[in-house]
Amino acid sequence: MATVLFYLLGLVTVIATLLAITRRNPVHAVIYLVNSFFALALLFYLLGAPLVAAWEVIIYAGAIMVLFLFIIMMLELAPTPEADRMGPTWWQWLPVLLLALALVGCTLMLIGVDAGVAQGVPRWYATPRDFGFALFGKYALAVEVVSFQLLFAAVGAFYVGKPERKRRQKKEEGA
Amino acid sequence: MIDGLIMIVLILIKLGVIFAVIMTMAAYLVLAERKILARMQLRHGPNRVGPFGMMQPLADVIKLLTKEDFLPDRADKWLFLLAPGMAAVTAILTFAVVPFGPPLQVFGHELPLVVIDLNVGVLYFLGLSSLAVYGVALGGWASNSKYSLLGGIRGLAQLISYELSMGLALVPVVMLARSFSLTDIVLAQQAAPFILVNPLAFLIFLVSVVAESKRTPFDMPEAENELVGGFHTEYSGMRFGLFFVGEYINLVILSSMVTVFFLGGWLGPLLPGVIWFGVKVLALCFFFIWVRGSLPRLRYDQLMHFGWKILLPLALLNVLLTGAVLLWSRT
């Protein structure tokens, strides 16, 4: 049961990701990516990491993709430049329907299956408490190093992304 | 075997009852809101359909179902059709983790009055509430209308600015209860509800919740005076209705969440737990309606400023303080 679920979710993740990188419409791509994140989150749950699963949804699907969507909506004004006046065709519907159905099915089955029972991996279940101790106890140093890296990257990106003119002005002012 | 069957039947009955109760509550909240607002505004509100207008929700549903399902020209079809569903479904799903009463004893079985007691219940709620905005954003984007698009963008901007403080307001609750499970959080409030223990977190959460529900004074995504109808300008019939259902279910859910996190959930003297829970939720719903009746609307940059510059630092400070106090009290 758990194995079937595992492979099903894996399949959904792969298909959704493939669709996400092949769509020309950025909003559709975002939707497929969210789909993929969702399947991934369920996989994490299946593997016994409910906390990571929740974070996958909150951070990736709920925050980062929302920001993506925000930017896309600010840039792209009209959804479909070409008017296709017919109703939605079956192949337009099929991918998202299949993915959604697969996800709903998996979710329903997961309710009956205990977390952390996927075969092929050691049976282990990470409660939020275990996870917290691991993250901020055992691996505290690594976590801090990574978070500093991210901070540097953010500051760097901000600096690089600044309009050229303003930077030059700053330099001149400094000199 | 029979035991197992009884259990399954009981669970199914429970699910059915919960679903029916939520849907009825959402429908009658619309009526209650119209009635209460009307009384605050020297009007009568709906009073034609049935006694005291009690059949109004039914009439509304029939009307919405028989309206033309209109698709704007050049709209993005499947997203346009999908968005209302997303708005409603994410709202309904959230109720899965809400514990609304102490476990019941039925036929010798213990039946917990919660659909599923996730050990990451708090995160489940936060995750779904952040997904709820997809309905708004996609609906606004797919309509191919400028007002809708602006409504959708506002929805996204709003989500970004209050979601963080909402999550952070819950951190002290989790610290106090030492669990992510909503049932544990309720049980941790035996001594005193968290509203008394940490009133600041309660206030931050309450404000964020009003923003989350997209109601006055934070109803920018659908501000009808500015954006005609905001993200649902182009929707008609039951799709429009679904947005509405989502909004009112969301209201019930969010009231339940405030109840669970800060008002002690089903705990209370004398009356049975389920009734206490219902009373608290309804009181909060009334509060939301009251706010709508008395406050003007903020501008969306003002909400962003409020979210980032006031709520977020306050919430962070609150987390630090609560942590410090907890550490100090333990040593």
Add this chain to the structure above:
Amino acid sequence: MALTEKMTINMGPQHPSTHGVLQLILELDGEVVQKATPHIGFLHRGTEKLSEHRTYNQVIPLTDRLDYLAPMSNNLGYCLAVEKLLGITDEIPERANVIRVMMAELTRLKSHLVWLATHALDIGAMTVFLYAFREREAITDIYEKVSGARMTSNYIRIGGVTADLPAGLEQEIREYAESMPAHIDEYEGLLTGNKIWQKRTMGVGVISKEDAIDIGLSGPSLRASGVDWDLRRDAPYCGYESYDFDIPVRTECDTFARYKARLDEMRQSSRIIIQALDRLQPGPVVADCPKVTLPAKEDVVNTIEGLIHHFKIITEGFKVEEGEVYVGIEAPKGELGYYLVSDGSPMPYRMKIRPPSFVNLQALPQMVEGRLLADVIAIIGTLDIVLGEIDR
């Protein structure tokens, strides 16, 4: 952001908050307004041209439909202009003048109540809308009692007013005027101290004193920009100079200042109404000018002279000597002016109306530039425009 394109929005003429059929072409960058171009004329009915083919009396109903929220002010301005042209300004009986002042102030209250209601509703305060309409309803009832119509009153006539006040109305108006300050306190309780209301109105739609004068703003919008100018005091008519009232002037120049200025003006209006009621003495309400004003009904029925006068005035009107005249009054929304040219016939040769809303609307593009879309709504509301008199 170099990548973002400008978005053009046609706001109106069908939009919940453009106060009628105003169309605004907004160029938006995100939600920031870069440029706003008002398009008007959707409600054009050719009032000025129509009046060239109506006798002087027949024009009065047309003026009702200019600023349909303040019909009696429009009547009054027009009648004062015609009276000045006829040279009968001094013959208006005292009672008629007092009633005119009273009605003009009631009209000011009526107009300001609608302004407050819609302005608050635009900013999201729904309840104030219904509270203000409750008080407006009472004024509409008074209108109905004096003129028979709730909105298009056609009450003030050349030489006086249509009819005397019905019995018992004076007491009703007095009670109403005395209760008004309490109601205004009620609105202020909901709005003035409200932080959200202050945030939405303070510093929004600023127009400096110099700009306000250059554009030609008038009425409360001008006075909220620090210009102490009110025609009731500076060019009095109907005996306004003998009433005791203050003219609220504020210097903040923003939406909140205009809001406060109008509310204070409403308090002053109720003061003036009470003073008018105090000096109301029995007497005629129509000037004794048989060639201009309609004779009393019993004269029409009982005497041949009355019948003839009635017949002549109704069928061909009265001739007005050649000349031209401009009269401006302080209408609720600002200076309402009528410029009349007569060629000696019973119809105006030309009538030009200076509607306050039309002139005030010119400030809009300047006020909304660089502001957010939500502010546009607040600024349209604060200018208190009525498309009926803009498009005429």
